[in-house]
Amino acid sequence: MNAIETRQLRKVYPAPAVKKRRGAPAAPAAPPAGIVAIDALDLTVGEGEFFGVLGPNGAGKTTLIGILTTRVRITAGEAFVSGANVATESATVRRRIGVVPQRPNPDRSLSVLENLVFHATYFGIGRTEAARRGRELLERLGISDKMDAKVDQLSGGQQQRLMIARALTHEPRVIFLDEPTVGLDPQARLALWEILRELHEQGRTIVMSTHYMEEADQLCDRLAIIDQGRLLALDAPAALKAKAPGDTLVEVTFDGDASVAAEAARGMDGVSNAEARGPVLRVFSKRGGELIPALIDAGERHGRIVRDIHLSRPSLETLFIALTGRNLT
């Protein structure tokens, strides 16, 4: 049985209502188009896999996790978690998953330990057993000294750990983490990575969304790169990196439109692809840095002045840019 399976999954949010101003001329009747957050998504995640969903802000990551955790209604298609249909068997799905939200949302009326104990009882676990598990998890996540503290006394990183502990109290089969390291300092982030690796080694299925390339690269067995709700690539990080254009990405930012320079760059030796996005010229080339003087020249001939130059070796980042024409952040 697959941990997760989606078939032609689609989610359209209703378009935000536009208030009509009195006296304003009637707008042409636009079709009631919504915002497509997920589009024709087919995904399969195996049992025990550490699966990453990578994409820029607004790519549909949170919506996808929302659907799989039964909190977002599906517009079309189907999704199964641990064999249960998220739309028709949502309570069963919830029984089998643990969720770590993007922003910690602990129960602030309760202490740290109580957060875990009460949460466990919501899953039918007796209080004695719940307290035992709660203590053990706080110990494992290194916040047992805060057991009786109020949640507000925890730092951001500690609250995130509490969220992970909470997601684990009922022994879920699949753990979902929605951009768990956003807003954490580098140290707390590394500590969290350790915790996630450990969970993975214990054989749990982990689904994590992120917009940090490095995080996805370091932790995940397989990665789905999504943008604007569509699946662009799906493979192991190493395989994806191998698919990245085998060239160095040179980004030159001019003080004006870069399309004239792009035109010139396409004719240069060793350039596999060149395109302009506003003032930014992106060139994939085997010659890497050697090309820079020629690119500067190409711009200057048309009166453009260089503002910034950036070189990137083949990586998930350059693959992402090649796939979407956009930077990840």
Next chain:
Amino acid sequence: MNGQSLDPVAPSRVFAAILLRDLTVARRELPYFLVRTALQPILFVIVFGYLLPKMGMIPRGYSTTMLPGVVALSLTLSAIQSVSLPMMQDFGFTKEIEDRLLSPVPMQLIAIEKVVAGVLQGIVAALFVLPVARLIMGPIPGLTFGNVPMLLAVTILGGAAFSTIGLYLGAGIAPQQIGLMFSVIVAPMIMFGCTYYPWAGLSHVPVMKWLVLINPLVYVSEGMRAALTPGVPHMPIVSILTALVLLTALFMALGLRAFDKRAMS
């Protein structure tokens, strides 16, 4: 992996656990809770049930009319607030309710639990205000506790009607509009809720007598009159109970729909 997470959980167990959470939190906040919900009725009792009669500006028998209204007010105010205020915050910004929305039961059960917790908190407030009011106003002619079935019915149905109204408001109103809710909905409801005067008294202003019937509080006040001071003229018991049942059903349906909309996008 152990197969434990595949066992289904009895919804009643989850319901009890979530109710226990709300009651634990409510017990810790009891002093604030009582101040929030009982202070206003008690202040009214001090002025209209003690000071003004002392000054001779209000006839002494007025306490008989007023006591059931004050009990009704405490019950309904606390029921509506216990449900609506935390829910507005939860859905509005803290998102704390998420951990319960992720429990393995149909989501509507979480909303129903909130209503039950609201009824219980309403009963606590009413039980607190009743003796305090009696203490301030002195002996109240015509007060009886003999009519237990009616008292229970009005308390539970009145609490339920207002908890469901709280559910509807809590899930349907943005936290920025809390102030508006109190000035536009709650304040007029109190003034025209037959709390400080019997419904029969409105015969002097026939238009009002019919207009106030859209106010749910009227039925709880009159119900308390029928139960606690049956000597004071009150609405027929059948009308009172029917209205409370219908209001509960209506706002439960509206509230569940609003809750569903907020709980799932």
